[in-house]
Amino acid sequence: MSVALERVSKRFGEFVALDEVTFGVDEGELVALVGPSGSGKSTLLRVVAGLERQDAGAVRIHGEDAAPLGPGDRRIGFVFQHYALFRHMTVFENVAFGLRVRPRRERPSGSEITSAVKDLLQLVELDALSARYPSELSGGQQQRVALARALAVQPRVLLLDEPFGALDARVRKQLRQWLRQLHDEVRVTTILVTHDSEEACEVADRVAVMHEGRIAQIGTAADLLRETANPFLGAFLADSPRPSASAKRIDYH
Amino acid sequence: MSTTIAPPAARHGIPPGLRAARRTATAATGESAIARWILIGIALAYLFLFLGLPLFVVFEEALKKGVGAYFTALRDAELLHALRLTLLVAGIAVPLNVVFGISAAWAITKGKVRGHALLVALADLPLAVSPVIAGLTFMLLFGMQGWFGPWLRAHDIQIAFTVTAVVLATIFVTLPFVARELIPLMEEQGVTEEEAAVTLGASGWQMFRRVTLPNIRWGLLYGVVLCNARAMGEFGAVSVVSGRIRGQTTTLPLHIEILYNEYDFTAAFAASSLLAMLAVVTLAAKHLLERSHHAARARLIQEQQEKQP
Ligand SMILES: Nc1ncnc2c1ncn2[C@@H]1O[C@H](COP(=O)(O)OP(=O)(O)OP(=O)(O)O)[C@@H](O)[C@H]1O
Ligand SMILES: [Mg+2]
Numbered sequence: 001m002s003v004a005l006e007r008v009s010k011r012f013g014e015f016v017a018l019d020e021v022t023f024g025v026d027e028g029e030l031v032a033l034v035g036p037s038g039s040g041k042s043t044l045l046r047v048v049a050g051l052e053r054q055d056a057g058a059v060r061i062h063g064e065d066a067a068p069l070g071p072g073d074r075r076i077g078f079v080f081q082h083y084a085l086f087r088h089m090t091v092f093e094n095v096a097f098g099l100r101v102r103p104r105r106e107r108p109s110g111s112e113i114t115s116a117v118k119d120l121l122q123l124v125e126l127d128a129l130s131a132r133y134p135s136e137l138s139g140g141q142q143q144r145v146a147l148a149r150a151l152a153v154q155p156r157v158l159l160l161d162e163p164f165g166a167l168d169a170r171v172r173k174q175l176r177q178w179l180r181q182l183h184d185e186v187r188v189t190t191i192l193v194t195h196d197s198e199e200a201c202e203v204a205d206r207v208a209v210m211h212e213g214r215i216a217q218i219g220t221a222a223d224l225l226r227e228t229a230n231p232f233l234g235a236f237l238a239d240s241p242r243p244s245a246s247a248k249r250i251d252y253h
Numbered sequence: 254m255s256t257t258i259a260p261p262a263a264r265h266g267i268p269p270g271l272r273a274a275r276r277t278a279t280a281a282t283g284e285s286a287i288a289r290w291i292l293i294g295i296a297l298a299y300l301f302l303f304l305g306l307p308l309f310v311v312f313e314e315a316l317k318k319g320v321g322a323y324f325t326a327l328r329d330a331e332l333l334h335a336l337r338l339t340l341l342v343a344g345i346a347v348p349l350n351v352v353f354g355i356s357a358a359w360a361i362t363k364g365k366v367r368g369h370a371l372l373v374a375l376a377d378l379p380l381a382v383s384p385v386i387a388g389l390t391f392m393l394l395f396g397m398q399g400w401f402g403p404w405l406r407a408h409d410i411q412i413a414f415t416v417t418a419v420v421l422a423t424i425f426v427t428l429p430f431v432a433r434e435l436i437p438l439m440e441e442q443g444v445t446e447e448e449a450a451v452t453l454g455a456s457g458w459q460m461f462r463r464v465t466l467p468n469i470r471w472g473l474l475y476g477v478v479l480c481n482a483r484a485m486g487e488f489g490a491v492s493v494v495s496g497r498i499r500g501q502t503t504t505l506p507l508h509i510e511i512l513y514n515e516y517d518f519t520a521a522f523a524a525s526s527l528l529a530m531l532a533v534v535t536l537a538a539k540h541l542l543e544r545s546h547h548a549a550r551a552r553l554i555q556e557q558q559e560k561q562p
Contacts, residue, residue: 051448072454084445088467090553098453101463131553153453 001063002027002189003048003157008057010043017043019213020057025157030183030190031218032200035210041193042081044210045159048191049076062156077150077158077188081165083142085134091145092130095120098153120148123182140171147179151186158190165195172196176203201225311529315522326523331500335508336527338416342504343484346423350480351473354431359465362439363447376432384426388493391422395494414496419504422490427483434476438469471543478539485531 003025010018017040025031033041046052048059050071059066066074086094095117099108108116121127124144134142143163150158163179164172180203183190194200200207201221208218217224316323326332357376361369379387393399395412405412412418446468450460466473488506495502503511505528512521 049452051452071448071451072456074452076452078449078452080445080449082445084449086446086449086464097450097455097463101450101453101455101459131556149449149453 001025001060002029003191004060004063005044005048006058006060008044008047008054008059010040010047010052010054016213018047018054021213021215023208023215023218025189025191028187028189029205030180030192030203032204032207033191033193033210034195034197034200034207035216037195039210040213041210042161043213045078045161045191045193048157049078049159050074051078075153075156077153077155079143079146079150079158079160079163081162083134083139083146085142085145085149087134090131090133091121091126091137092117094134094145095148095152097149116152117148120152123151123185124148138171139167140175143167143175147182151188155188158188160190160192162193162195164199172199179203308529311522311525314518315526317522318519322519323523326520327527329520331503332508332520332524332527334500335503335505335524338419338503339485339505339528339531341416342420342423343481345420346427346484347477347481349424350427350431351477353428354435354476354480355469355473357432358435358439358469361436363444363465373436376429379426379428380433384487384489384491385493387425388422388490391418391425391490391494395421413494414498414502416502418494419491419502422494423484423487426487426490427480430480430483431473431476434472434479435469438472439465442468474539474542478535481535482532485528 001024005021005023007020007022008018009016009020019040021040021044023044033044035041043052047054048061048066050066050069050073061069061074061076086097089097096113099113099116102108117130118127121130124147126141126144126148129137129141134145137145147160147163164175167175176199179192183203192200192204197207201224204221206219207221207224209216209224315326357372361372382390392413395401395405395418397406397411397413399413412421446464447460450464455463485504486506487504488510491504492507492510495504495507497503497507497511499508499511505524509521509524509528512518512524
């Protein structure tokens with residue numbers, strides 16, 4: 001088990017954002033997390049990353065209890081919904097950041113960093129834009145930079161919070177296929193949060209559906225579509241892609 | 254700032270070249286040429302009347318009795334002492350308020366500290382009260398008859414009417430400038446870049462040094478310039494707490510007033526011209542820093558465009 005959550009709970013004041021979530025992801029697996037807005041998907045990722053502390057329960061990464069580890073020690077790659085690229089750094093420097101901040105003993109040399117970053121930029125097909133600043137990139141390009149930056153630290157686990165949420169339908173579709181290919185190449189354990197159940201079913205090995213701070217159901221896309229045990233779940237999966245989202249997207253064309 | 258119509262994110266996110274392009278675009282599509290010239294005329298007249306003319310008069314008065322008299326006045330020991338004191342006071346107050354301003358802005362916007370509103374209000378206090386009252390309050394606390402008077406006397410410490418008092422009063426008066434400049438900026442930027450830095454393994458200091466600080470540097474620079482201008486120019490509070498001991502606790506502004514009251518106009522305006530030049534140097538330093546940055550940035554973009562087919 002690459003990532004395991006055991007009865008993890010998280011409250012914000014009175015509000016229960018995660019309610020005894022138990023959930024595991026296998027080594028090299030890509031699991032999609034779907035669910036309506038406010039169901040706790042981002043909170044779950046942030047707890048795994050260590051950006052938020054759970055109130056109860058345990059997070060294990062490769063069997064090791066993550067409680068004593070800060071977010072920087074968990075070897076996690078996090079891709080934020082709105083990219084969160086460093087706006088004052090070039091694409092190259094963004095990707096190099098994780099290597100440059102290593103303690104001196106573990107830090108690669110300048111030329112090693114350069115070649116590692118070049119490889120990554122090639123992987124995400126952005127080597128031509130390495131001197132640009134984030135504000136000079138399209139949304140899809142920014143997202144790929146964010147991905148390369150997260151991969152640079154050779155994470156044991158990759159956490160993607162609605163990575164394609166802010167992109168239009170066509171780019172979204174391309175990027176999701178590209179992500180799947182990338183995952184087949186790199187094979188890093190990945191949790192992908194998305195609003196779009198079609199996206200989840202297409203990309204992921206397994207899909208977990210969250211509802212009100214709990215994992216309502218988990219299984220392969222085929223499993224989930226077959227057994228719509230939970231009436232809410234049936235509605236959610238049938239509703240794909242969600243009308244509000246597609247209505248918004250039409251404006252872009 | 255210049256482009257008030259643009260959304261806040263545009264102010265700091267868009268490279269200066271693009272920003273300039275946008276500005277000319279709105280100017281070309283906006284009001285008629287006549288209206289534009291009238292507006293520009295009013296602005297220029299205003300600037301001339303309230304900035305240009307006074308500055309001119311200062312130098313004019315200072316040089317009235319000739320260049321020789323001007324430089325003699327500048328060589329006066331008390332004047333030089335006042336200049337050194339002013340630089341010393343600014344040299345202490347500005348760095349301290351930079352540290353305070355960054356910490357306060359951080360605590361208010363990024364740290365999850367309780368009582369934000371109270372902290373913001375407190376940081377604004379020095380702007381709200383008259384500096385003279387600030388000085389008087391200060392005397393009530395640290396004067397020999399004040400609250401801490403007996404304790405200070407028992408430990409043989411004198412604060413009122415010393416350089417220490419001048420420094421403390423200046424720190425108080427200039428306290429809000431850096432913080433006020435940074436709070437809205439850091440609020441708008443949020444914490445996601447910092448979170449990204451932390452997940453990538455950055456330590457707290459690395460995160461601040463490599464992510465937060467570069468993002469706030471222009472706002473910080475502006476805050477420093479304002480803070481410095483006020484520190485060097487402060488009159489009211491310093492006037493009260495310093496006791497105006499000539500050649501000891503008189504800063505440049507105080508010294509100028511003393512000279513003026515003694516009808517020594519050449520010396521008064523010569524000293525004023527020094528103060529004005531300090532201000533000009535500060536602004537020029539700010540301008541040069543910004544320009545060298547923008548030039549480096551433009552070079553980078555150009556190199557990159559040349560590389561592309
Ligand atoms: N820092 C916080 N303080 C208070 N409440 C929070 C905080 N973070 C999240 N919440 C609440 O927890 C709930 C779950 O939030 P979360 O961001 O995990 O939802 P989500 O499933 O990611 O939703 P979305 O799809 O809209 O991103 C929401 O009701 C949210 O208001
Ligand atoms: Mg979310």
